Amino acid sequence: MSAQHPRTSVDDSALGGDPTQPHGTTPAQGQDRASAHIDAALEHATDTTHAVAHSDPNNTHDQEVAIEQKFVDLVYRRLDDLRDDAQQRQRAGYEWREATVPGAQFERDVFVYRATKRIVDIDSQHEGLVFGRLDLDGGRVRHIGRLGVRDLEYRPLLIDWRAPAASPFYQATGLDRKGVARRRVIRSFGQTVQEVSDDLLDPEAEGTLPVIGDGALMAALTRKRTGRMRDIVATIQAEQDAAIRAPGRGATYITGGPGTGKTVVALHRAAYLLYQDRSRYEAAGILVCGPSAVFMRYIDRVLPSLGEETAALYSLGELYEGVEATRQDPPEVAELKGSLRIRPVLVALSRLAPPEAPKNLRIVYHGEVFDLDEHDLTEARKRALAKENRPNLAKTEAGRALLVSLWRKIKPVLPEAEPAVFSRDVGSRGEFLTFLDAWWPTLSPEMVLDWAADARHLAAAAGDNLTQRQVADIAATFQETDFSIQDVPLLDELRQLLGVKPQRTQSRDRVKVIDGVAELSTAQDRFYDAGPRTSRDAFYDGYAHIILDEAQDLTPMQWRMLGRRGKGAGWTIVGDEAQSSWPRPGEARHARLQAVHTRQTHEFHLRTNYRNSAEVFDYAAQWVSGRLSKVDLPEAVRSTGIPVREHQVDAHELLPLVASIVQDMLGAVEGTVGIIAPYARHEELKRVVTDERVSLVGPLESKGLEWDAVVTVDLEQIERRHGPGVAYVVLTRATQLLDRLTITQ
Numbered sequence: 001m002s003a004q005h006p007r008t009s010v011d012d013s014a015l016g017g018d019p020t021q022p023h024g025t026t027p028a029q030g031q032d033r034a035s036a037h038i039d040a041a042l043e044h045a046t047d048t049t050h051a052v053a054h055s056d057p058n059n060t061h062d063q064e065v066a067i068e069q070k071f072v073d074l075v076y077r078r079l080d081d082l083r084d085d086a087q088q089r090q091r092a093g094y095e096w097r098e099a100t101v102p103g104a105q106f107e108r109d110v111f112v113y114r115a116t117k118r119i120v121d122i123d124s125q126h127e128g129l130v131f132g133r134l135d136l137d138g139g140r141v142r143h144i145g146r147l148g149v150r151d152l153e154y155r156p157l158l159i160d161w162r163a164p165a166a167s168p169f170y171q172a173t174g175l176d177r178k179g180v181a182r183r184r185v186i187r188s189f190g191q192t193v194q195e196v197s198d199d200l201l202d203p204e205a206e207g208t209l210p211v212i213g214d215g216a217l218m219a220a221l222t223r224k225r226t227g228r229m230r231d232i233v234a235t236i237q238a239e240q241d242a243a244i245r246a247p248g249r250g251a252t253y254i255t256g257g258p259g260t261g262k263t264v265v266a267l268h269r270a271a272y273l274l275y276q277d278r279s280r281y282e283a284a285g286i287l288v289c290g291p292s293a294v295f296m297r298y299i300d301r302v303l304p305s306l307g308e309e310t311a312a313l314y315s316l317g318e319l320y321e322g323v324e325a326t327r328q329d330p331p332e333v334a335e336l337k338g339s340l341r342i343r344p345v346l347v348a349l350s351r352l353a354p355p356e357a358p359k360n361l362r363i364v365y366h367g368e369v370f371d372l373d374e375h376d377l378t379e380a381r382k383r384a385l386a387k388e389n390r391p392n393l394a395k396t397e398a399g400r401a402l403l404v405s406l407w408r409k410i411k412p413v414l415p416e417a418e419p420a421v422f423s424r425d426v427g428s429r430g431e432f433l434t435f436l437d438a439w440w441p442t443l444s445p446e447m448v449l450d451w452a453a454d455a456r457h458l459a460a461a462a463g464d465n466l467t468q469r470q471v472a473d474i475a476a477t478f479q480e481t482d483f484s485i486q487d488v489p490l491l492d493e494l495r496q497l498l499g500v501k502p503q504r505t506q507s508r509d510r511v512k513v514i515d516g517v518a519e520l521s522t523a524q525d526r527f528y529d530a531g532p533r534t535s536r537d538a539f540y541d542g543y544a545h546i547i548l549d550e551a552q553d554l555t556p557m558q559w560r561m562l563g564r565r566g567k568g569a570g571w572t573i574v575g576d577e578a579q580s581s582w583p584r585p586g587e588a589r590h591a592r593l594q595a596v597h598t599r600q601t602h603e604f605h606l607r608t609n610y611r612n613s614a615e616v617f618d619y620a621a622q623w624v625s626g627r628l629s630k631v632d633l634p635e636a637v638r639s640t641g642i643p644v645r646e647h648q649v650d651a652h653e654l655l656p657l658v659a660s661i662v663q664d665m666l667g668a669v670e671g672t673v674g675i676i677a678p679y680a681r682h683e684e685l686k687r688v689v690t691d692e693r694v695s696l697v698g699p700l701e702s703k704g705l706e707w708d709a710v711v712t713v714d715l716e717q718i719e720r721r722h723g724p725g726v727a728y729v730v731l732t733r734a735t736q737l738l739d740r741l742t743i744t745q
């Protein structure tokens with residue numbers, strides 16, 4: 001059947017034509033015509049045996065669900081045909097055996113790649129495919145979904161949520177209806193419609209259109225949390241939609257207090273940009289960067305659930321290939337490593353002689369012995385670096401500088417010696433080359449930071465830039481066996497300073513043999529094996545767009561690291577100053593402006609807190625208002641009637657109390673429970689984590705995350721150690737229940 005209609009019908013255009021289906025004008029005919037859209041589509045479906053029940057203003061919820069179910073069934077049948085079609089094309093591609101020369105192989109691969117992508121798109125969007133419906137003035141109906149789907153006649157059956165025609169679904173309000181009489185959210189499980197929820201925007205349509213349900217947004221917000229962020233495609237709010245659809249070029253700033261949807265909006269924006277200019281954003285890439293590995297795991301299903309697999313997701317601790325840092329340095333060291341003050345220290349470190357470099361060069365020439373001592377070698381090193389300041393690119397200069405130093409000693413003793421002959425003779429000697437290798441080895445950023453674990457070596461580089469105490473504190477952190485999150489920008493900076501060649505592996509193409517036919521690249525592998533987080537390596541620096549979450553915490557050194565990856569990129573920068581853990585915003589602002597090379601800016605401010613109950617957020621708001629000025633306090637839209645509980649506890653009774661609160665919480669909420677405590681208490685509190693719904697995190701890792709119920713332990717200590725911004729983060733993680741434990745001794 002599908003072979004008869006090979007035209008593509010999973011719609012990836014921005015939908016230029018009129019996507020609506022007219023269905024009459026008079027109120028009495030209105031219901032028939034609402035269904036006519038479905039009937040018309042059914043006529044074009046491969047199976048037209050289902051009759052469509054007519055909508056009536058007096059219809060019950062179940063009758064309306066049945067109407068939507070018919071439409072949903074129709075779309076899935078159409079999708080099945082399209083999938084069969086794509087599968088046939090994929091098979092045909094693989095069987096194209098005459099493709100033995102590279103050009104034909106490439107063509108075949110593109111063919112297979114496209115067919116495979118179509119299948120992946122269809123499969124990934126199967127769940128809850130149709131989620132919205134608009135009844136427009138004049139009786140036209142539009143259905144909105146995760147994909148665009150066209151019928152056999154190439155008419156739109158389902159509109160992709162990112163297409164301009166879907167925009168009124170998100171933007172229409174009672175005051176500015178944009179031609180929408182009723183907005184309906186359709187909630188499904190698998191392919192089965194479970195409920196509909198209506199929003200009547202045109203009061204005059206009340207007599208003609210049934211209005212069912214209690215508001216999809218509230219239902220979405222009260223759903224249990226699972227530890228993985230979900231997409232919000234069915235309930236995006238107007239102010240969020242505006243930010244999602246902002247132009248991709250320039251810098252888009254999205255601000256707003258806790259729980260206003262900044263993260264989820266940023267992720268939908270990535271999906272929107274990919275839809276809107278797929279060739280540009282897929283070719284050059286989109287980077288999504290967040291504060292921690294825990295956070296990246298929390299959000300990493302959102303883009304695939306929206307059908308987008310190609311964005312690269314990295315936490316700040318992973319932006320150096322081969323390193324996956326999760327450890328935080330103590331705040332005082334983190335501040336030093338994050339500040340631009342560390343940069344001259346890194347420059348000096350990159351130029352110091354390696355600790356194990358030989359300190360003396362001895363050469364016998366024409367029977368005479370000539371020595372270069374430590375001072376001579378230091379001078380030679382300086383001269384070499386004056387010519388080429390990246391040591392790994394300066395080895396030739398280094399050899400030359402040594403020969404010059406030797407010549408200066410030889411010339412007075414052997415006046416008849418010829419410089420050209422001397423250079424040729426000595427410069428090619430094995431002993432000289434062996435010395436050069438030991439004195440001027442190829443350096444890696446990792447080696448340089450390892451050497452800095454020796455406070456004397458670090459002090460030699462630090463000069464007046466750091467105090468003795470600061471040198472000791474920093475050197476101590478380099479003695480750890482792994483790198484910290486704060487070390488990653490230092491490694492990256494050293495990569496530039498040393499002249500380490502960037503590795504530019506864009507994707508992991510492998511040659512695979514399928515049925516005896518070698519492929520140039522493997523579409524199957526790209527889509528099924530390579531996860532979104534591995535599609536581009538950590539050094540890749542040609543992104544077309546960078547989305548940065550929790551930007552208020554970025555240190556100047558981290559801004560420099562990101563700036564290197566997005567020289568020509570558009571930016572989406574998401575954050576809330578009040579939640580900051582970085583103590584010097586002025587310096588970070590300057591570094592941001594240097595990193596984000598654009599004058600074009602778009603600004604969006606989100607005002608509604610969708611996460612916390614009003615009780616939890618009011619408590620947090622009151623706490624922070626006494627401590628920080630100019631806090632951006634959003635309005636929490638949901639109330640539980642359950643106030644925050646405060647407990648005072650002796651240190652030795654902490655464990656049993658936390659255990660009993662967690663047990664209560666597990667009974668009270670369906671979803672997750674979080675314990676947020678200072679790192680020093682983790683060893684003890686680990687014993688409470690016996691259920692997979694419970695997790696224990698430090699204050700910094702809690703950034704961006706949420707749980708249905710949260711226990712905060714020793715907020716006072718968190719505030720002292722990390723500042724009020726981080727303590728405010730901790731207080732705003734709970735969707736329903738919050739217990740605060742203060743330790744009395």
Ligand SMILES: Nc1ncnc2c1ncn2[C@@H]1O[C@H](COP(=O)(O)OP(=O)(O)OP(=O)(O)O)[C@@H](O)[C@H]1O
Nearest residue numbers: 232235236237258259260261262263264610611704
């Ligand atoms: N329009 C929406 N529909 C349904 N849920 C939403 C909507 N907007 C936000 N949410 C939910 O609200 C919660 C908070 O969203 P998100 O984490 O993106 O906020 P945030 O502004 O980044 O928070 P924070 O700055 O505190 O980390 C999430 O559970 C998110 O799914």
